[in-house]
Amino acid sequence: MRRVLLEMSMSLDGYVTGPDVSDEEPMGRGGEVLHEWMFAGRSPAESKAWQTKHFSGVGAVIMGRRMVDLGIGRWGEEPVFHAPCFVVTHRPAEMIVKNGGTSYTFVTGGVTEALRRAQDAAGSRDVLVNGGGEINRQFLHARLVDEVRLHLVPAALGGGARLLDGARSDLGLVATAATATPLVTHLTYEVERGASGAS
Amino acid sequence: MRRVLLEMSMSLDGYVTGPDVSDEEPMGRGGEVLHEWMFAGRSPAESKAWQTKHFSGVGAVIMGRRMVDLGIGRWGEEPVFHAPCFVVTHRPAEMIVKNGGTSYTFVTGGVTEALRRAQDAAGSRDVLVNGGGEINRQFLHARLVDEVRLHLVPAALGGGARLLDGARSDLGLVATAATATPLVTHLTYEVERGASGAS
Numbered sequence: 001m002r003r004v005l006l007e008m009s010m011s012l013d014g015y016v017t018g019p020d021v022s023d024e025e026p027m028g029r030g031g032e033v034l035h036e037w038m039f040a041g042r043s044p045a046e047s048k049a050w051q052t053k054h055f056s057g058v059g060a061v062i063m064g065r066r067m068v069d070l071g072i073g074r075w076g077e078e079p080v081f082h083a084p085c086f087v088v089t090h091r092p093a094e095m096i097v098k099n100g101g102t103s104y105t106f107v108t109g110g111v112t113e114a115l116r117r118a119q120d121a122a123g124s125r126d127v128l129v130n131g132g133g134e135i136n137r138q139f140l141h142a143r144l145v146d147e148v149r150l151h152l153v154p155a156a157l158g159g160g161a162r163l164l165d166g167a168r169s170d171l172g173l174v175a176t177a178a179t180a181t182p183l184v185t186h187l188t189y190e191v192e193r194g195a196s197g198a199s
Numbered sequence: 200m201r202r203v204l205l206e207m208s209m210s211l212d213g214y215v216t217g218p219d220v221s222d223e224e225p226m227g228r229g230g231e232v233l234h235e236w237m238f239a240g241r242s243p244a245e246s247k248a249w250q251t252k253h254f255s256g257v258g259a260v261i262m263g264r265r266m267v268d269l270g271i272g273r274w275g276e277e278p279v280f281h282a283p284c285f286v287v288t289h290r291p292a293e294m295i296v297k298n299g300g301t302s303y304t305f306v307t308g309g310v311t312e313a314l315r316r317a318q319d320a321a322g323s324r325d326v327l328v329n330g331g332g333e334i335n336r337q338f339l340h341a342r343l344v345d346e347v348r349l350h351l352v353p354a355a356l357g358g359g360a361r362l363l364d365g366a367r368s369d370l371g372l373v374a375t376a377a378t379a380t381p382l383v384t385h386l387t388y389e390v391e392r393g394a395s396g397a398s
Contacts, residue, residue, distance in 0.1 A: 012213075014211075014212055014213035014361075014363075155369060155370060171211065175379040175383065177379050178377035178385075178386070180374040180377040182373045184374065187379070187384055188379070
């Protein structure tokens, strides 16, 4: 059965980017440490192959506008997503088509419209909510997600954007799996759907 | 070999107590959710037996004064520690002796003195740094700990005291183990000793 997945790397002090996000430092100051586990011990080509495999079960991706604005230049002409991406934004824009199945469609109807369109596009495959922090927060608080995959990096960023700012009490998360590697601990949660305990 | 352990329950948004800690709510508002995993499905007697077993490898405990002030009435005449406890405080006080091997010794020389005295008392057994948050932070930042055991509870408290406030960059933590249960994910980290990256 197709699911809505949410995936995020987070520091031990709860940040999903470091402070002072900019074009030069899209992950914020020090924030690259959150992604080191994806690249450590891999050549750039191996890393890209690993990411492509990582996204292979995903039929559509949802992202925030800022993430795309900062990332689109870096992701290149054949991005690793290989799937239609729906970009939550307030500023309408023309769809952008890349090679290998990736496209960026700009959606102005909020996370609900993004999810509906992503699910239509994904068919029987999973939808991945891929950040940034603000988009992830909205999906978590509205309990629009079936499974959360959190990559907990044992470093402290000391500032930046936090995944769960403004969250209250029960997130409906049930821990289902955990795997430790030296650079990251992978945590999986199922989300109990139904009444939301979030404010 | 004896080690210095640090153990803490933390919410997914990084809090070790909820807001508004008081005599009535020593874990702060909503903070009891952090300890539910210890008590769920256990009678009070079973819970106490579990805690006693949990502390059985520990030769001495280090705690903050506020934790002891809030807890000593609740912990009763035979506390689960069954070991000498060294309480980091600015206010000197007479040692308090309870049944079953637990005592509270008030130490005014900071975390370094507390650690030295706890290690003397523990002999060949482990020393456990048991909170609260401020004491844990000091031990983590000074890298006085060999192993961190973090109990990550999939709830958000939205406020309170955070484990890693003020932390910077490299904590020297290497993830070594992780176990998921529905109410909590147990995370274990080794601490790389030597040069501290913390500020």
